[in-house]
Amino acid sequence: MTIHIRETQSNDLKPLTALMYEYVVGFYNNPWPGDQAIQLLINNLLHQQIGAQFVAEKDGKLIGFATLFFTYSTMKAERVTIMNDLFVTEAFREGEAEAKLFAHCQQYTHEHGCAYMSWITAVTNERAQQLFEKLGAKRGDWVNYSITS
Known part of the structure; x- marks a missing residue:
């Protein structure tokens, strides 16, 4: 069976939470924000006011996800x-x-009439960088910063 991409649905809450745990804790080694916080985020994305979320499904099982957030470009x-x-x-x-x-x-x-899609990935995630470049993406000219509150 082929891989199907679709919008997240409310019945995806538990399996998507488990998948996001694998992503946050297993892949990026970050602390887990908690099931309740993640499920609130998923529910907010279901209404597509702050963003949109999609899942990859094979044989009825979720095997991946992608999240888009909306903002504006001045x-x-x-x-x-x-x-x-x-x-x-x-x-x-x-x-x-x-x-x-x-x-x-x-x-x-x-x-949805957006001007462009942008993203960042970890400097050490060379495999993802190769994928993005293979898919036609170009590295940007901006330097990414962050600060904790």
């Missing part, structure tokens, strides 16, 4: 999407699922 004076997450379980990496999730985010951005 330079373009238009809405843009930020792909905050693109994650696929290890068994499906470097395959069809990643490319399909990326393409779905790109298509969503275009179909």
